[in-house]
Amino acid sequence: METVPLSSANAPRLIDGKAIAAAVTEDVASRAAALAAKPGLAVVLVGEDPASAVYVRMKSEKAEALGFHSVQHSLPAETSQDELLAVVDALNADPAIHGILVQLPLPAHLDSAAVIAAIDPDKDVDGLSVINAGRLAVGDPNAIVPCTPLGSMTLIGTVHGTDLSGLNAVVIGRSRLVGLPMALLLAKANATVTIAHSRTKDLPGLCQNADILVAAVGRPEMVKGDWIKPGATVIDVGTSRVPDASRKSGQRLVGDVAFAEATHAGAITPVPGGVGPMTIAMLMRNTVEAAERKAR
Numbered sequence: 001m002e003t004v005p006l007s008s009a010n011a012p013r014l015i016d017g018k019a020i021a022a023a024v025t026e027d028v029a030s031r032a033a034a035l036a037a038k039p040g041l042a043v044v045l046v047g048e049d050p051a052s053a054v055y056v057r058m059k060s061e062k063a064e065a066l067g068f069h070s071v072q073h074s075l076p077a078e079t080s081q082d083e084l085l086a087v088v089d090a091l092n093a094d095p096a097i098h099g100i101l102v103q104l105p106l107p108a109h110l111d112s113a114a115v116i117a118a119i120d121p122d123k124d125v126d127g128l129s130v131i132n133a134g135r136l137a138v139g140d141p142n143a144i145v146p147c148t149p150l151g152s153m154t155l156i157g158t159v160h161g162t163d164l165s166g167l168n169a170v171v172i173g174r175s176r177l178v179g180l181p182m183a184l185l186l187a188k189a190n191a192t193v194t195i196a197h198s199r200t201k202d203l204p205g206l207c208q209n210a211d212i213l214v215a216a217v218g219r220p221e222m223v224k225g226d227w228i229k230p231g232a233t234v235i236d237v238g239t240s241r242v243p244d245a246s247r248k249s250g251q252r253l254v255g256d257v258a259f260a261e262a263t264h265a266g267a268i269t270p271v272p273g274g275v276g277p278m279t280i281a282m283l284m285r286n287t288v289e290a291a292e293r294k295a296r
């Protein structure tokens with residue numbers, strides 16, 4: 001009797017964010033080398049959140065590896081609003097810096113909207129400022145687009161190309177950093193977009209209609225297998241650390257999607273190795289583009 005191997009034929013295609021990010025950063029490195037002045041990236045971290053510290057270090061290391069001028073400001077948790085604004089002002093005025101990223105969330109006593117508003121929009125490589133959010137909303141090509149949605153769109157493009165006409169997309173999450181700009185980019189690419197959030201009724205039923213499902217919530221494995229439409233493309237933005245006694249570190253990184261249950265998805269991003277590396281690659285691309293604009 002013949003046995004039909006179930007594994008490879010029926011398993012979803014894994015979208016290799018790490019490899020796609022490597023191709024993006026290779027292009028960034030050659031563009032950086034072509035500039036007379038190195039692209040400069042400043043990353044500002046306030047407080048001692050260990051997960052934030054890891055990401056900030058990864059960003060600085062990638063910038064250095066690409067031949068950027070890279071500076072990191074690690075400020076104590078008790079830094080005042082005025083002290084933080086003074087750091088941002090100094091970076092705005094520094095001609096060697098083309099990109100400024102203030103890691104979020106900030107400690108509760110700080111006003112993040114005011115800090116973001118203080119960043120020179122031309123150096124706002126996170127795309128968080130009112131100016132860049134507005135440019136994105138009206139379709140201005142000069143918008144600096146937030147890195148995670150930009151990277152997620154590139155991953156979706158590897159499956160569907162750039163025209164998503166006729167496809168239903170559901171984005172879970174409506175944050176200024178991820179969910180909202182993600183929905184705008186999907187709509188711009190002609191997808192039919194639904195934005196879901198904590199007040200949404202029947203989230204599983206809504207997701208079952210999604211040809212493209214983007215989960216950007218921050219709740220480990222919230223999206224169950226039976227929420228996923230057969231053949232759907234699943235982009236898992238969530239990164240949460242959960243306890244795992246079998247690991248040396250005592251914890252492991254999980255996404256917003258119950259990955260092991262997503263056997264009938266068409267394509268899915270793993271966590272780690274999916275959206276995360278693309279976020280960092282797009283931060284580097286936004287920075288080299290800011291430096292290119294400055295050099296013109």
Ligand SMILES: NC(=O)C1=CN([C@@H]2O[C@H](COP(=O)(O)OP(=O)(O)OC[C@H]3O[C@@H](n4cnc5c(N)ncnc54)[C@H](OP(=O)(O)O)[C@@H]3O)[C@@H](O)[C@H]2O)C=CC1
Pocket residue numbers: 148172173174175176177178179196197198199200203216217218219237238239240275276277279280
């Ligand atoms: N891989 C990467 O590169 C990146 C990963 N991340 C990760 O992505 C996740 C989301 O980040 P971010 O957007 O900044 O987070 P926010 O906390 O700002 O936003 C979370 C969103 O999820 C919604 N939400 C919360 N609970 C539910 C629920 N039960 N059902 C449906 N929606 C819900 C919230 O709804 P409401 O608006 O109603 O409160 C909100 O819109 C986090 O895990 C973060 O670590 C973030 C950036 C980059």
Ligand SMILES: Nc1nc(=O)c2c([nH]1)NC[C@@H]1CN(c3ccc(C(=O)N[C@@H](CCC(=O)O)C(=O)O)cc3)C=[N+]21
Pocket residue numbers: 054055058101102103104105126147148177239253271272273274275276277279280
């Ligand atoms: N102003 C601001 N901009 C951000 O872009 C921003 C932020 N604040 N605050 C926090 C979130 C989170 N975020 C991640 C970036 C890379 C990975 C990443 O590379 N993750 C690796 C794994 C890394 C690990 O092992 O911990 C992966 O998924 O493969 C994850 C998460 C950016 N964020």
